[in-house]
Amino acid sequence: GENVEQHPSTLSVQEGDSAVIKCTYSDSASNYFPWYKQELGKRPQLIIDIRSNVGEKKDQRIAVTLNKTAKHFSLHITETQPEDSAVYFCAASIADNNDMRFGAGTRLTVKP
C-alpha cells in the first residue's frame, strides 16, 4: 500500500520568512496530493492540492510542487504569518473517492 513520509516534524520560522515542508510517497499510481492544515481540536482543512498531471500550483502565499519521477511533493508558504501556525499534513491518494494516506504531520510555528 501507499506510504507517505513527511519532513520535518517540527518547523519554526520568523514571521515573514518562508516555510517548506516535504513529502515522499511510495505508490507510483498515486495521482492526487492534497495538503491540510489542522488547528488544535479541529478538522483538517484543505489548503491546496495538486494532481499528477501538473508540476506546480500556486494560491496566493501557498504553493505546491510535485516531482512524479522522484515521487515527492512539497508545500511552500511565503511571507509567513503567526496565524499560519498549525499542524500541516500531506496526503496521497490513487484516485478520486479512494482512501487517503497521510504523512505524519509538521508542526509549524511562526514567531512574531
Add this chain to the structure above:
Amino acid sequence: GAVVSQHPSWVICKSGTSVKIECRSLDFQATTMFWYRQFPKQSLMLMATSNEGSKATYEQGVEKDKFLINHASLTLSTLTVTSAHPEDSSFYICSAGRLYTFGSGTRLTVV
C-alpha cells in the same frame, strides 16, 4: 457544496459501554466514506472504508468486531465503538466525497 456533518462532537462514556458516531453527507451522496482515528499529536490513521450496501473494509490491525461500521444509505455511515476502553480514547473523524471533505470529528473519552 460537499458538507459532511459528524455527531457527536465529543462524548464521554464509561469503560465497557458502546458509543455510536454518525457521519452524514448533507448535500451529496457518498457511496464510500472513510473513518480515521487520530491520537494526540499524531497523524490521521485510516481505520476503515465504509461502503454503502456492503461490508466495510478494515485496515490491518483494526478489529472489525470492535469498530462496527454501518453504511445503510448514501448519506449516512456510522461507527460504533463497542465495549470501549480507555485506550480507545481518541479523535475519530470521517471523510467523504470526491474532495475528501472531513466531518468535524468526535473526541471520545472513555473513563
